[in-house]
Amino acid sequence: MTKRISFAGPSITEKEVSYVLDAVQNGWYENYDGYVKRLEQTFADYLGVKYALATHCCTLALHLAAAALGLKQGDEVIVTDFSWVATAYAIAYTGATCVFTDITPDTWTIDPTCIENAITPRTRAIMLVHTFGQPAEMDEILALAQKYHLAIIEDAAPALGSEYKGKRVGTFGDIACFSFQGAKMAVSGEGGILVTNSEEYYRRACLLASMGRTDSRAVFWSDVLGYQYTMGNLAASLALAQLERADVLMEKKRALFSRYALNLKNTAGIYLITEKEYCKSNYCYPSILLKHHTREQRDAILAGLRERNIHARPAFPRMSGFPVLERRFENPVAAEVEAKGISLPSAANLTEDDIDFVCDSLLRLL
Ligand SMILES: Cc1ncc(COP(=O)(O)O)c(C=O)c1O
Incomplete structure (x- = not known):
């Protein structure tokens, strides 16, 4: 069996092992939330923001974001149609309606020109995604939000370290x-x-993340309908060690992308998603569009890669098609990416030779 070329997977060093071990051995009693607090402070410092709240997962953080903004039934939120379902469901959990808009063909992030057309008197917020690590077009989005008094939620789930115009x-x-x-x-x-x-x-x-607990009238008193969404200390110990190595992890991602670019950049029929000159992507998931292939041919290529033990992923289906979301939208660019897009392996344990093997296999299958 050839080496498994995993789609994704982490880099774990002695640092991670020592933090987790320390959390297991010592992260109790008065230290029960020590790593959570350190993670939150380190993350806030890393970004240069005031507050950070660690959660069980990003989906729940997005739900908290929507709830903290006070979104509710009757409100509309403009959401990119191309994302993992968590982006839309976080809005739907509040009862607000998702108004799905199209993406740009060059970075697969929300198309600012589509946002303005989607605004109605009920619009309260814009939910954008820094898709696969590519920053969304923030200048245009911020200008629209200011013009129409809309809040912005950034779904930066895969985009740790990515920069837009140096920020x-x-x-x-x-x-x-x-x-x-x-x-x-x-x-x-x-x-x-x-x-x-x-x-x-x-x-x-x-x-909201801690069951609405306030202790205002008694210990264990709860004032509002809350949720148990906070992160545990063990997970925080691992996240902190990884965050402290974010620059190294990002360099590795960017090196793997550079190898893809070397192999695929000028290949007829392949469009490789590449950072804009004013952005820096973490290239969490290097992605391509097979310009001249059908969905069936794309799926056959993915199956062919899998036979070679290469685990690539099809692009997301448009969220606006999901049964529980009642309104339907066309969004032709997202439709094309849904049918023809592929995200390529970029696990931390891959080498340049592995990327060459992926590219060689892909080109043969094409
Ligand atoms: C764009 C986007 N949003 C939200 C999420 C949800 O993150 P989590 O799995 O941590 O809940 C993901 C996860 O892959 C994602 O890619």
Whole structure:
């Protein structure tokens, strides 16, 4: 059997092992939340924001973001149609309606020109995604949000370390959320974190994330209908070690992408998603569009790769097609990417030779 070329997977060093071991051995009693607090402070410092709240996963951080903004039934939120379902469901959990808009063909992030057309008197917020690590077009999005008095949630789940015009993503919107799920650049198994500069949003998110507990009238008193969404100390110990190595992890991701670029950049029929000159992507998931292939041919290529033990992923289906979301939208660019897009392996244990093997296999299958 040839080496398994995994789609994603972390880099684990002595640092991670020592932090987790320390959390297991000593992270109890008065130290029960020591790593959670360190993770939150280190993450806030890393981004240069005031507040960070670690959560069980990013989906729950996104739900807290939507709830902290006070979204409710009757509100509309403009959401990119191309993302993992968590982006839309976080809005839907509050009862608000997702109005799905199309993406740009060059980075697969929300198309600012589509946002304005989707705004109605009910629009309250824009939920964008820094898709696969590529920053969304923040200048245009911020201008629209200001013009129409809309809040911004940045779903930065896969985009730790990515930059837009020299500033890290997650620092532009009212609230942003990141993921430490096992396929991300920095992992804790499951894990997420919410960041904001707003004390009001932070306090509301903290209240909701810990069962609405306030101790205002008695110990264990709960004042609002809350949730148990906070991260545990063990997961935080792993997330902290990874965060402290974020620069190294990002360099590895970017090196793997460079190898893909070397092999695929000028290949007819393949469009390789590449960072804009004013952005820095963490290239969490290097991705391509097979311009002249059908969905069936794309799926056959994925199956062919799998036979060679190469685990690549098809692009996301448009969320607007999901049964539980009642409104339907066309969004032709997202439709094309859904049918023809592939995300390529970029696990931390891959070498340049592995990437060459992936590219060689892909080109033969094409
Ligand atoms: C864009 C996006 N948003 C949200 C999530 C949810 O993150 P989590 O799995 O930590 O809940 C993911 C996870 O892959 C994602 O890719």
